[in-house]
Amino acid sequence: MVFGWGKRKQEKKPVEEIPQNKEIHLSDVPKIVSDLGILRETQTLAEINNLRNNTEPLIGDLTKIGNLLEKDNLSIDDIDKHLAIIVVRGKKQVIDVIKKDVVSLPKISSFDDAKKLNSALNNLLKKVGDVLGRQTRVIHIFAKKYASQLKENLEVMNSNHAEIRKLLKNFDSTQSLSKEILDSIKQIHSLTSSRQEKSQKITETDDHLSSLDAKISSIQSSVDEIKSSESYSKYTSLKQTLDEFANQKSKIKNQINTQFTKISRPLGRYEYASSLDKDQKNILSSLVSEPFDVLTSENKDSIIVILENVRKGITSGSISVKDVSKTSVQITETEESLDVFVKQISDYHQKYQELQNDVDSLMPSDLISLESDLAKNLSLNDELKMKSENFQGEIDEIDSIIPQLVSEIELKLREFSNTRYSVLVS
Numbered sequence: 001m002v003f004g005w006g007k008r009k010q011e012k013k014p015v016e017e018i019p020q021n022k023e024i025h026l027s028d029v030p031k032i033v034s035d036l037g038i039l040r041e042t043q044t045l046a047e048i049n050n051l052r053n054n055t056e057p058l059i060g061d062l063t064k065i066g067n068l069l070e071k072d073n074l075s076i077d078d079i080d081k082h083l084a085i086i087v088v089r090g091k092k093q094v095i096d097v098i099k100k101d102v103v104s105l106p107k108i109s110s111f112d113d114a115k116k117l118n119s120a121l122n123n124l125l126k127k128v129g130d131v132l133g134r135q136t137r138v139i140h141i142f143a144k145k146y147a148s149q150l151k152e153n154l155e156v157m158n159s160n161h162a163e164i165r166k167l168l169k170n171f172d173s174t175q176s177l178s179k180e181i182l183d184s185i186k187q188i189h190s191l192t193s194s195r196q197e198k199s200q201k202i203t204e205t206d207d208h209l210s211s212l213d214a215k216i217s218s219i220q221s222s223v224d225e226i227k228s229s230e231s232y233s234k235y236t237s238l239k240q241t242l243d244e245f246a247n248q249k250s251k252i253k254n255q256i257n258t259q260f261t262k263i264s265r266p267l268g269r270y271e272y273a274s275s276l277d278k279d280q281k282n283i284l285s286s287l288v289s290e291p292f293d294v295l296t297s298e299n300k301d302s303i304i305v306i307l308e309n310v311r312k313g314i315t316s317g318s319i320s321v322k323d324v325s326k327t328s329v330q331i332t333e334t335e336e337s338l339d340v341f342v343k344q345i346s347d348y349h350q351k352y353q354e355l356q357n358d359v360d361s362l363m364p365s366d367l368i369s370l371e372s373d374l375a376k377n378l379s380l381n382d383e384l385k386m387k388s389e390n391f392q393g394e395i396d397e398i399d400s401i402i403p404q405l406v407s408e409i410e411l412k413l414r415e416f417s418n419t420r421y422s423v424l425v426s
Contacts, residue, residue: 020419036416044171049108055160066098090135101127184405195398198391205388219374226364235362242355253292260291262330270310
């Protein structure tokens with residue numbers, strides 16, 4: 001071989017080491033990651049630098065091939081002149097690319113340098129590869145003695161470049177892995193802090209609940225004491241009497257409604273056709289919908305006026321009914337019943353108010369406020385229990401997430417090192 005190319009030495013496969021097991025605390029992980037990262041960076045730069053140094057002589061060999069090719073006329077005097085033009089042009093293109101793009105590789109002292117090396121080598125191989133691809137027939141037919149040398153040289157360079165790319169990619173992956181581990185540690189710290197806060201809140205809530213239970217018990221005792229008293233027994237008995245008496249209202253209303261239903265049609269028509277003042281209109285409207293509400297001694301005269309106006313309307317024909325005589329009789333019946341209805345309603349209201357006054361007088365003064373306080377404190381008790389349960393649920397979730405994060409950290413550390421780490425959180 002003219003320019004001293006040789007096969008690359010085969011790398012010896014490292015003896016597979018048995019992984020070591022080691023327990024560490026979570027607080028130790030950042031330093032381990034940093035130390036391993038520095039070691040990986042140093043190793044990667046050293047390997048890339050070796051590849052660079054192994055590749056650099058091949059750059060010189062390419063330059064020598066270019067110089068020799070430039071001086072070699074490739075015996076073009078012995079071929080067709082048209083073909084000779086193609087060969088000369090192809091040869092010139094190859095030589096121009098070698099002169100222009102085959103340059104010395106940058107030296108390596110940092111990863112920025114390594115990236116520049118990768119870019120420079122990629123550009124060199126692309127330019128040379130492109131031109132040799134276009135002029136492959138010229139080289140293989142008319143420059144055979146250079147073809148195999150170029151091929152072998154470029155194969156080694158491409159192989160080295162692939163290794164450099166792989167090393168850079170692996171280191172980028174290492175940096176990404178380092179960031180993921182550190183992010184997981186931050187997340188664990190945040191979750192641990194959150195867990196402590198929620199545990200503290202549960203303690204505070206439980207203390208509050210304990211105090212609240214005592215308060216509820218005290219209020220309940222006071223309520224029970226009042227409800228067991230003789231006065232409260234009288235109160236409940238009288239209240240039951242009041243509730244039962246209230247049913248009388250429905251009976252009176254039904255009796256009154258039955259009578260007024262008989263004249264509801266002419267009343268309703270008079271309501272639409274009349275021009276009464278506001279008070280009378282309100283009374284008329286109630287007589288049509290709910291007469292119980294307006295049958296009072298104060299309204300009696302106005303009601304009679306309304307009923308007589310309805311009677312006049314029926315007689316004159318301005319209010320149409322099927323049987324004028326029958327309707328007139330029903331109006332008379334209603335007017336005659338007014339005193340009875342008014343008295344029934346008045347007596348009912350009077351009796352109801354008397355009973356209500358008696359009930360109010362027997363009602364324990366503290367019971368309402370005590371029962372209100374009891375309801376509020378029971379509601380607060382339920383809210384606090386719900387909060388405590390929610391805090392515990394969040395703690396349980398945190399307790400399930402942290403071991404997952406720790407397991408992920410252990411797996412990622414395994415990609416860094418031959419040591420199998422077991423991470424202890426507490």
